[in-house]
Amino acid sequence: MANFKAFAGGVAALVLIAAAGAGIWAWRTADTWRNAVADDAVALADIGAADPEAVARGEYIMRAADCAACHTREQGDFAGGYEIATPFGTLVSSNITPDRETGIGAMTERDFFDAVRHGQGQKGFLYPAMPYTAYARISDQDMHDLWAYMSTVAPVRNSVDENGGMAFPYSIRLAMLGWNMLFFDGSGFEPAPGNAQLARGQYMVDGPGHCSACHSPRNALGAEIGSAYLQGAVVDGWLAPEITSNRHQGLGDVSAADVAEYLGTATDGKAMASGPMAEAVEHSLQYLTEDDRLAMAAWLKSVPGSDVARPEQVDPASPEMHGAALQYEVSCSACHGTRGEGMGDLVPAFDGNHALLSENPASLVRVMLEGARAGHSGAKPTGAGMPSFAWKYDDAQIAGLLTYIRNAWSNAGMPVDPAQVADMRGALAARDKAASGF
Known part of the structure; x- marks a missing residue:
């Protein structure tokens, strides 16, 4: 009996120690002491005229952070309403205008810092679809300037139920405290060893640019896998490709200038942005300075890449490749060229285009089934359109055509599986091949 009491007492002590440790861990996760540098008295709606230079700098940070892309829809600039599909349900972006009742007008600057850098909003913990995990690295000065800019935004009355589409138990915001305990690092930016350009590029990529939010794979709980930093991930059916120094499917063989x-124009004369990346260029990246884009490029090209190597080229003399070559000549060559050379800034090239060669061809399959519009920018305003070929080719034909494109000329890529085409056709509810037999 004495031994049992001693054992039970020991277990109780361990439980208390564990509980205390968990409490300290939770406190450190939830503590926003860094944000004490912000004003805690004046609400956003009550700010008068802001310093014009600070506002201009803040607009630059807003562009770098791509705030407008997610928070602007038909309700008005920054009024929220953008639906974000996640494996756990649908989130809706919040109203971040200075409206006092439905926006963030009642927030103080410290409240704003807490939300942006620590994921603690007016209604509780935020979901990491809002990339506070990256914004935690934004500097105090940039946050002050962003706050000044937000004070100049016109208030819009628009009430948003931000997590009404989240399934139980993911609709419970308090659960995000546990997620943060496991995965969130709220410390500020610490540059890796290197020169000033690399440090600036790392800051822009990892902080306001939050590139890893799309380009790094995530685990089953939605946290980024640090060991695969920027090595590519599928987001809403689009592949955000590897953007590291990998020479086959990354940026290793692409010059920093390209x-x-x-980043600034949605094309380098060979690759061309579409889907979410086109939106990122249009809303955000084209507004950055050339120096910042070059710094980002330098950092990306310095990042260690995956071990994905160039595969053996599919035999161009095989019957399958011969048949796909005929398909290419009929359906693709008029725009993309008989040698895959493309049309400069208007139509992407295929030969030597690293964006085509990722192990996962999700974006290529999606474009074939759904069509796409290339990105456009102020410097290159004409973005070509790509029609859907779902009606013309069945799953095996689309897979064969993409396999040909990924292995013709100087290219070498893994064959495309018709099953992946079939799965995406179903997910997109894309049209089946027409019965006429074209």
């Missing part, structure tokens, strides 16, 4: 041009 990467910077792509």
Whole structure:
């Protein structure tokens, strides 16, 4: 009996120690001491005229952070309403205008810092679809300037139920405290060893640019996998490709100047942005300075890549490749060229285009089934359109055509599986091949 009491007492002590440790861990996760640098008295709606220079700098940070893309819909600028599909349900972006009742007008600057850098909003913990995990690295000065800019935004009355589409138990915001305990690092930006350009590029990529939010794979709980930083991930049916120094499917063989041009214009004369990346260029990246885009390119090209290597080229003399070559000539060559050379800034090239060669061809399959519009920018305003070929080719034909494109000329890529085409056709509810037999 004495031994049992001693054992029970020991277990109780361990439980208390564990509980105390968990409490300290939770406190450190929830503590927003960094944000004490912000004003805690004046609400956003009550701010008078702001410093014009601070406002201009804040607009730049707003562009770099791509705030407008997610928070602007038909309700008005920054009024929220954008639906974000997640594996756990649908989130809706919040109203971040200075409206006092439905927006963030009642927030103080510290409240704003807490939300942006620590994921603690007016209604509780935020979901990491709002990339506070990256914004935690934004500097105090940039946050002050962003706050000044937000004070100049016109208030819009628009009430948003932000997590009404989340399934139970994910609709319970308090659960995000546990998620943060496991995965959130609220410390500020610490540059890796290197020169000033690399440090600036890392800050822009990892902080306001939050590139890893799309380009890094996530685990089953939605947290980024740090060991695969920027090595590519599928987001809403689009592949955000690897953007590291990998030479086959990454940026290793792309010059920093070409990467910077792509970020600023949606094309480098070979690759061309579409889907979410086109939106990122249009709303955000084209507004950055050339120096910042070059710094981002330098950092990306310095990041260690995956071990994905160039595969063996599919035999161009095989019957399958011969048949796909005929398909290419009929359906693709008029725009993309008989040698895959493309049309400069208007139509992407295929030959030597690393964006085509990722192990996962999700974006290529999606574009074939659904069509797409290329990105456009102020510097290159004409973005070509790509029609859907779902009506013309069945799953095996689309897979064969993409396999040909990924292995013709100087390219070498893994064959595309018809099953992946079939799965995406179903997910997109894309039209089946027409019965006429075209």
